Amino acid sequence: MSIAARNVSKKFKDFVALDDVCVEAPTGSLTALLGPSGGGKSTLLRVIAGLEQPDSGQVVISGEDKTGLPPQKRGVGFVFQHYAAFKHMTVFENVAFGLKIRKQPRGAINQKVYELLELVQLEGFAGRYPAQLSGGQRQRMALARALAIEPEVLLLDEPFGALDARVRQELRVWLRRLHEEMRVTTILVTHDQEEAMEVSDRIVVMNHGRVEQVGAPQELYEHPASEFVMGFIGPVNRLGQTFIRPHDIEIRLTPNGSTHEATVDHLIYLGFEVRAELTLKDGRNLWAQLRREEAKSLELESGKLVYVSVGHSRVFGRPAEEVHP
Amino acid sequence: MIYLSLIVLIPLAAVLWQSAKGGAGGFLQQVSNPEAIAALRLTLLASLVVVLINVVSGTLIAWVLVRDSFRGKGFVNALIDLPFALPTIVAGLTLLALYGPKSPLGLNIAYTKAAIIMALLFVTLPFVIRAVQPVLAELDHEMEEAAYSLGASPIASFRRVILPNLLPAILSGTALSFARSVGEFGSIVLITGNVPFKTEVASVYIYGQIQSDNVSGAAAVSVLLLVISLLILLAISGLNRWGTRHDR
Amino acid sequence: MTARISLRVVALGYLALLLVFPVAMVFARTFEKGVGAAWAAVTSPDALHALWLTILVAAISVTANTVFGIVCAIVLVRHRFRGRGLLNAVLDLPLAVSPVVVGLALFILYSRTAPVGGWLAEHGIRVIFSTPGIVLATMFVSLPFVVREVMPVLREIGTEQEQAASTLGASPFQTFWMVTLPAIRQGVAYGVVLTTARAIGEFGAVSVVSGRISGLTETMTVYVQDRFQNFDLVGCYAAAVVLALIAIATLLLTDLFKPKEEQ
Numbered sequence: 001m002s003i004a005a006r007n008v009s010k011k012f013k014d015f016v017a018l019d020d021v022c023v024e025a026p027t028g029s030l031t032a033l034l035g036p037s038g039g040g041k042s043t044l045l046r047v048i049a050g051l052e053q054p055d056s057g058q059v060v061i062s063g064e065d066k067t068g069l070p071p072q073k074r075g076v077g078f079v080f081q082h083y084a085a086f087k088h089m090t091v092f093e094n095v096a097f098g099l100k101i102r103k104q105p106r107g108a109i110n111q112k113v114y115e116l117l118e119l120v121q122l123e124g125f126a127g128r129y130p131a132q133l134s135g136g137q138r139q140r141m142a143l144a145r146a147l148a149i150e151p152e153v154l155l156l157d158e159p160f161g162a163l164d165a166r167v168r169q170e171l172r173v174w175l176r177r178l179h180e181e182m183r184v185t186t187i188l189v190t191h192d193q194e195e196a197m198e199v200s201d202r203i204v205v206m207n208h209g210r211v212e213q214v215g216a217p218q219e220l221y222e223h224p225a226s227e228f229v230m231g232f233i234g235p236v237n238r239l240g241q242t243f244i245r246p247h248d249i250e251i252r253l254t255p256n257g258s259t260h261e262a263t264v265d266h267l268i269y270l271g272f273e274v275r276a277e278l279t280l281k282d283g284r285n286l287w288a289q290l291r292r293e294e295a296k297s298l299e300l301e302s303g304k305l306v307y308v309s310v311g312h313s314r315v316f317g318r319p320a321e322e323v324h325p
Numbered sequence: 326m327i328y329l330s331l332i333v334l335i336p337l338a339a340v341l342w343q344s345a346k347g348g349a350g351g352f353l354q355q356v357s358n359p360e361a362i363a364a365l366r367l368t369l370l371a372s373l374v375v376v377l378i379n380v381v382s383g384t385l386i387a388w389v390l391v392r393d394s395f396r397g398k399g400f401v402n403a404l405i406d407l408p409f410a411l412p413t414i415v416a417g418l419t420l421l422a423l424y425g426p427k428s429p430l431g432l433n434i435a436y437t438k439a440a441i442i443m444a445l446l447f448v449t450l451p452f453v454i455r456a457v458q459p460v461l462a463e464l465d466h467e468m469e470e471a472a473y474s475l476g477a478s479p480i481a482s483f484r485r486v487i488l489p490n491l492l493p494a495i496l497s498g499t500a501l502s503f504a505r506s507v508g509e510f511g512s513i514v515l516i517t518g519n520v521p522f523k524t525e526v527a528s529v530y531i532y533g534q535i536q537s538d539n540v541s542g543a544a545a546v547s548v549l550l551l552v553i554s555l556l557i558l559l560a561i562s563g564l565n566r567w568g569t570r571h572d573r
Numbered sequence: 574m575t576a577r578i579s580l581r582v583v584a585l586g587y588l589a590l591l592l593v594f595p596v597a598m599v600f601a602r603t604f605e606k607g608v609g610a611a612w613a614a615v616t617s618p619d620a621l622h623a624l625w626l627t628i629l630v631a632a633i634s635v636t637a638n639t640v641f642g643i644v645c646a647i648v649l650v651r652h653r654f655r656g657r658g659l660l661n662a663v664l665d666l667p668l669a670v671s672p673v674v675v676g677l678a679l680f681i682l683y684s685r686t687a688p689v690g691g692w693l694a695e696h697g698i699r700v701i702f703s704t705p706g707i708v709l710a711t712m713f714v715s716l717p718f719v720v721r722e723v724m725p726v727l728r729e730i731g732t733e734q735e736q737a738a739s740t741l742g743a744s745p746f747q748t749f750w751m752v753t754l755p756a757i758r759q760g761v762a763y764g765v766v767l768t769t770a771r772a773i774g775e776f777g778a779v780s781v782v783s784g785r786i787s788g789l790t791e792t793m794t795v796y797v798q799d800r801f802q803n804f805d806l807v808g809c810y811a812a813a814v815v816l817a818l819i820a821i822a823t824l825l826l827t828d829l830f831k832p833k834e835e836q
């Protein structure tokens with residue numbers, strides 16, 4: 001049930017969407033394709049589903065080469081960003097669609113559909129039309145519809161992209177649980193690093209049609225292979241060639257050998273977290289992330305003179321080292 | 326595509342072929358026939374008058390339908406499409422019933438040029454209204470309010486803010502009604518009497534030539550009408566492009 | 574406020590004089606000599622034949638143009654190819670060409686003296702002055718409506734639903750039948766209503782190709798003119814009222830099928 005894309009390239013006129021991309025998703029994994037829009041991740045997903053034909057390269061699902069096959073013969077479940085609900089069918093008919101195409105007996109269809117509706121928590125909605133559902137409900141219906149055909153693999157194209165922040169948060173947790181229960185090999189496309197880190201066990205970072213880095217969420221955060229990955233996967237301060245996470249900046253009230261003088265410009269209180277915007281003596285700006293108690297005990301306020309020291313930072317192109325800003 | 330060729334293109338090509346059979350000289354002779362020239366001139370003049378009236382009345386009616394509210398507005402709105410739905414011959418007949426010889430209004434315009442204008446106004450009524458209506462409905466009220474807040478009077482804001490936004494729609498509605506006017510036949514044939522040099526329009530002239538077996542003469546004038554149709558189609562597609570120029 | 578009301582009065586007055594009173598007048602004239610006379614007029618053999626021919630011609634043209642319209646709309650919206658712009662432009666021709674010119678075109682092509690018409694005549698097929706000619710003329714003038722109504726709907730529904738169907742295992746034919754067609758059915762219905770109205774109401778083109786033979790090649794509209802020229806005003810007005818009623822029914826139907834946002 002693994003998925004592999006091998007040396008896949010795809011051009012749209014002059015635009016290179018995929019440039020010799022190799023991606024694997026092991027059986028039972030939930031892999032996120034993460035990157036900015038236009039980075040090629042959606043195209044890769046559509047190539048895997050057979051909705052686009054690659055110019056070159058191979059798509060292998062469960063060890064079988066499926067490159068030339070049309071989507072209906074690939075056994076993939078695909079969930080679209082805008083749900084692609086069949087508007088003229090009820091929720092029940094939507095979920096039953098794939099089973100009807102496969103000419104399953106009515107009893108079996110009924111049973112399966114109600115099982116799935118329970119799974120996606122839409123038991124009471126079988127007779128409704130998509131227009132009568134909320135965005136989150138529609139997307140759960142779309143997921144049930146994709147799962148109904150018992151796909152070998154599940155492909156989700158920005159499934160929560162059109163939903164508001166709170167619903168998105170709920171559905172992420174729900175998807176994670178669902179995946180733990182079903183263990184269908186899944187690829188999720190997203191441009192939201194938080195979503196990728198929260199839901200998936202592997203992340204493939206893509207940019208400009210290429211794979212930048214592959215790894216577990218933690219690994220990417222701690223050992224980004226490039227400036228791009230470091231910037232995309234979390235907040236970052238840039239000072240020349242040096243990249244520092246805001247929580248790796250320490251603020252002190254007294255100088256020592258490796259500190260630098262800075263002025264506090266502005267403080268932003270985000271509940272537990274406090275952000276301090278600073279200007280170094282040479283005029284460069286950066287911001288630091290502190291806990292609320294820390295900010296309190298330092299008695300930070302705008303205009304205050306402080307000393308910063310940098311814990312962990314990275315320089316790309318050279319091995320990582322401690323640097324002095 | 327084959328269907329389209331069979332139904333539309335090949336017959337139209339046949340008209341061209343027929344008109345070209347007599348050579349350029351034959352063609353010129355047919356279209357310079359005084360009766361043909363009179364019919365063409367009358368057609369173009371009448372169409373011109375009609376579209377000018379339509380610009381004003383169509384914009385006005387669209388305005389009333391969008392901005393005003395009164396009882397029975399939905400009914401009036403549905404009524405606008407009646408000239409599209411009503412067969413043209415019936416349209417001509419209805420006008421004849423009210424404005425013809427036994428007119429209860431005592432107003433007899435049958436067999437005059439006014440009758441042609443009347444008939445054309447009837448059949449082209451919906452074009453400008455239906456083109457302007459959706460644009461006017463979507464026009465941002467805030468834009469007008471902004472104009473007011475900047476000190477524009479209602480008339481100035483209509484002229485400087487609303488009209489420029491409606492113009493592409495008005496023009497494309499006008500072009501469509503012009504095309505329709507130039508080719509109109511059914512509604513005119515009963516009410517105008519079709520007196521050569523007086524109330525005979527181009528389409529009626531063509532019809533007469535077919536009846537009197539002068540197919541070449543009919544074809545020659547038809548080619549001129551076809552050219553006008555094509556020019557109008559081109560103008561409309563150009564207008565559509567021009568109308569969306571601010572959106573690109 | 575007064576400006577608004579005077580605008581309203583002008584607009585409604587214009588519509589009344591141009592539209593409402595004349596149409597009402599036809600109804601009045603029809604029943605001037607009693608309902609019985611009007612009923613007798615529309616049930617005369619010639620009138621009934623004209624009505625039947627009109628329905629037959631409309632049925633054939635509407636069916637052909639609906640199938641063509643759906644296929645053509647899908648091709649134009651879903652595919653990119655050379656000549657697409659040209660095809661798109663040609664589709665509007667029937668709206669811009671004078672019906673008399675349409676009639677002439679068919680007349681030139683299919684009359685017995687023309688090559689095509691002559692060949693067909695040798696094989697016993699008569700087009701001009703006969704039903705096939707009337708059907709061709711009607712097909713020509715009512716061609717664009719289904720295409721033009723279906724195209725925007727197709728564009729709006731996008732391709733996602735179709736792609737979803739294909740990932741769920743539906744063949745292209747199943748996708749069309751189970752997903753695309755139901756999704757565009759309102760547009761199709763609206764287009765069919767418009768096509769029907771145009772097909773029933775066509776006069777100019779039919780008048781040229783039909784030869785206007787009473788009881789044989791007369792459609793309802795031609796019959797109206799024929800009665801008028803024979804000074805049978807009751808018969809003329811009665812037939813016109815039948816057509817007007819069909820037109821009003823069409824209006825009601827179009828209102829029903831119109832896409833919601835247009836209402």
